[in-house]
Amino acid sequence: MKKRYLILTFLIGMFFSSCESLLEINPVAEGVILKTDAIQTKDDVQQLLNAAYDVVNGFYGGRFQRTSELLADNVVLRDGITDEMVNIYKRYTTGYFTDNETYEQAYICILRSNLVLENIGLVSGMTDSDAKRMAAEAKFLRAISHFAVVRLFAQPYGFTANNDHPGIIIKTNSKVELLPRNTVAEVYQQILKDLTEAETDLPATNSGFAYATNWAAKAALAQVYFQMHDYEKAYTKSSEVVNSNVFTFAPGLSSTPPESELIFKLVSNETSGKRVGGDFGVYRSDGTNIPNIRVAPDVYKNVIKASAGDLRIDLFYKVFNPGAENEYIAFSKFNSEFPIVPIYRLTEQKLLRAEAALLKSSPDLTTAIKDVNDIRTRAFGNTSKNLLATATADVVLSAARTERRLELMGEGYQLHDLKRRGSAGENILIRGVDWDYVGLVIQFSASEANELFKANPEPN
Numbered sequence: 001m002k003k004r005y006l007i008l009t010f011l012i013g014m015f016f017s018s019c020e021s022l023l024e025i026n027p028v029a030e031g032v033i034l035k036t037d038a039i040q041t042k043d044d045v046q047q048l049l050n051a052a053y054d055v056v057n058g059f060y061g062g063r064f065q066r067t068s069e070l071l072a073d074n075v076v077l078r079d080g081i082t083d084e085m086v087n088i089y090k091r092y093t094t095g096y097f098t099d100n101e102t103y104e105q106a107y108i109c110i111l112r113s114n115l116v117l118e119n120i121g122l123v124s125g126m127t128d129s130d131a132k133r134m135a136a137e138a139k140f141l142r143a144i145s146h147f148a149v150v151r152l153f154a155q156p157y158g159f160t161a162n163n164d165h166p167g168i169i170i171k172t173n174s175k176v177e178l179l180p181r182n183t184v185a186e187v188y189q190q191i192l193k194d195l196t197e198a199e200t201d202l203p204a205t206n207s208g209f210a211y212a213t214n215w216a217a218k219a220a221l222a223q224v225y226f227q228m229h230d231y232e233k234a235y236t237k238s239s240e241v242v243n244s245n246v247f248t249f250a251p252g253l254s255s256t257p258p259e260s261e262l263i264f265k266l267v268s269n270e271t272s273g274k275r276v277g278g279d280f281g282v283y284r285s286d287g288t289n290i291p292n293i294r295v296a297p298d299v300y301k302n303v304i305k306a307s308a309g310d311l312r313i314d315l316f317y318k319v320f321n322p323g324a325e326n327e328y329i330a331f332s333k334f335n336s337e338f339p340i341v342p343i344y345r346l347t348e349q350k351l352l353r354a355e356a357a358l359l360k361s362s363p364d365l366t367t368a369i370k371d372v373n374d375i376r377t378r379a380f381g382n383t384s385k386n387l388l389a390t391a392t393a394d395v396v397l398s399a400a401r402t403e404r405r406l407e408l409m410g411e412g413y414q415l416h417d418l419k420r421r422g423s424a425g426e427n428i429l430i431r432g433v434d435w436d437y438v439g440l441v442i443q444f445s446a447s448e449a450n451e452l453f454k455a456n457p458e459p460n
Contacts, residue, residue, distance in 0.1 A: 042125040045116055049134055052112035052141050053211065057266050058105025060343055062279025064148050065412030066293065067099045071440050072415035073431045074299055074405075078292045078328075085282070085292065091439030092459050095446030101279075102152060103445065106145040107171065113138040113145070114174045136201035140212040143194035144220055144343070146170065150187045151416055152442045153456070157184055157228045158423030159436060166454065180452040188228060195221045204246070209262055215241055216264035219344035226352055227416060229424050231360040238353035239367075247346045253311050253378050255333050261346035268338035277339040283410060285318060285330035295329040295409075303405065309380050312406060331410050347407055350374060354400040358393055368396050375403045415440070 039045060069075050070088040077089045087097040116138040120131045146168065154167045163185035170182045170190050182190075199217035206213060222237035241247065241263065250258035257265075266276040282292045295304070295317060305313055316333040342348075354371035357364040366389075373386040376399075387399055405414055415430070422428035422435025430440060439459040449455050 039115070039119045039123060041123050042130055045119055045123055045126070045134060048112055048119075049116050049137055052109050052116065052138065055105050055109045055112065056141065056144075056343075057276045057278075057341075058108070059102045059145070059148050061266055061277045061341055062281070063099065063101045063105070064152065065410070066279055066282055067102060067152060067442065068412035068415040069293065069410060071430070071442075072418065074296060074409050074414050075293050076296045078290070078294060081292055088442070091433070091437065093439075093443040094458065095443055095449065095455065098443045098445060099152065100445050102442075103149060106149045109145040110142050110171050111174060113142040114171060118174060132201045133203060136198040136217075137212045139194040140198040140202065140217055140220070142172070143191045143198065146187060146191050146194075147220070147224060150184065150191075151227070153444060154181075154184055154187070155436060155441055156416070156419040156423045157188055158420070159184070163188070166456075169453070178450055178452050181454065188224065191224055192221070195224065208267070209264055210267050212264060215244065215246060216344055219263045219349055222349060222352055222356075223344075226356060227420055229359075229420065231356040235353055235356040235360050235364070238349045238356065241349050242346065242353060242371075249346055249350065249374060251378055253315060253381075255315050256336065257340060257342040257345055259340075262340070262342050263344035263346065263349070265343060265345075266341040268340065270338045275338060277334075277336075277341040280334045280339065280341070283331040283334040285320070285332060286335035289335075291328075291330045293331075293410075295331065297327075297329065300329045303402070304409075307380075307385060309384070310406075311381055312379050316409070334410065347375065348404075348413075351400060351404040351407060355397065355404065358397045358400070363393060365391075365393055365396060368400060372396060372399050372403055375407060379403075379406070 039048065066085075067088055070077065070085060071091060077085060084093070084097045084099065087093045088099060093099070117135055120126065120135055149168050155165050157163055159165050164183045166181045167184040167187040168181055169179050170187055172190070195217050198212065199214050199221065202212055202214040202217055204214055209216070218237045218240050222234050222241065225231075225234035225237060247263060248260040250260055268275050268277070281289070285291045300317065300319075304310075304317065316331065318330050318332045319327065320330060321327045350371040354368040357368040357371075369387050369389065369391060373383070376385045376387075377383055379385075387396060391399075401417070404417065408414070418428050418430050419435050419440070428435040430437070433439065437459070438457045441456050443456050443458065444453075
């Protein structure tokens with residue numbers, strides 16, 4: 001019983017040393033996991049799967065989003081900050097000043113997902129239905145974890161013609177071994193494989209969409225295909241979600257994500273005291289909170305306030321010390337003590353579809369205009385800024401990208417949208433540097449380097 005208690009403590013807790021390579025930890029060798037004692041029943045596997053879900057908060061609970069925004073062009077950093085955010089913002093991460101948290105937490109999720117998959121067929125009391133669902137959930141979690149890491153720690157899909165440039169390590173088992181980095185092509189193929197298999201076996205619904213469903217897998221696939229410039233498939237998958245009638249586009253503007261739109265989410269619980277999204281705290285400006293990450297003044301002036309009457313201006317942002325030398329613009333949409341963090345939601349899928357509809361081989365201008373107009377009607381409270389049915393494809397594409405930036409600002413999308421466009425051939429600058437600048441790729445922790453694993457190049 002003592003052995004089993006130690007196991008579950010390891011699986012549910014965070015038994016990882018920041019100074020040791022995450023991929024070299026052997027739970028069995030450490031004397032913590034004894035497979036014959038630790039995972040014996042369906043409930044044990046379910047607890048392990050729940051622990052994999054819990055750790056998603058460690059990277060998609062604001063850390064991935066924060067790092068992505070610091071590298072992009074929406075935000076500025078408050079003066080006087082001395083932590084790793086300075087290196088990220090200045091685009092000079094090293095093995096000692098980098099985003100260790102996203103990397104470590106994502107691979108913890110991957111490890112737990114792999115352990116679920118390895119033990120499903122070995123335990124008692126497991127029905128075929130249970131096994132299929134749990135395996136699908138584990139594959140979904142493994143896929144979105146790899147997707148988070150590859151976007152930050154490698155050049156984007158399309159950087160090389162065959163995508164044979166260095167990606168990240170693919171882990172599909174819990175074996176302890178030194179491995180080289182897989183290519184970006186291999187990483188994306190593994191992500192697609194996991195998500196496609198998950199989509200087939202996941203349920204259509206569950207408790208409040210806080211766990212993976214086939215709709216979450218479709219939304220994830222849409223994002224992956226979008227990043228891969230496969231706009232046909234991105235359009236198809238996002239359309240399946242948008243047209244499903246399972247999720248309802250909220251006609252009224254809200255400072256918090258509407259429940260009717262949430263496809264997969266992280267949920268706080270005020271009653272139990274559980275909080276998610278803690279890493280969004282760097283944006284908070286309520287009460288005594290002083291935000292460390294703020295809206296770039298030129299973005300506020302030239303992008304956010306470009307259209308008079310946009311209700312998002314006052315709802316999502318607040319100007320502090322207006323007119324003074326120390327004036328700054330803060331996000332207000334992240335001001336929540338017990339937030340719900342949307343990982344996939346309908347608004348994002350509509351804006352993704354709008355752009356994909358125009359970039360696929362047979363453009364669908366009508367759908368793109370409708371999706372953009374749905375967003376604008378809500379943002380302005382009327383149709384005064386809606387696109388005309390006669391709008392050209394170039395006008396609609398520009399509008400779709402602008403609305404995507406406005407709706408999702410602060411949530412980490414801008415960096416990866418710009419890199420995607422740059423790798424597709426556009427002349428993209430991000431705060432004065434080319435989209436493929438080495439400083440826009442996060443450096444791995446110094447503990448990961450070995451004779452097989454090569455770090456990213458550092459800026460000169």
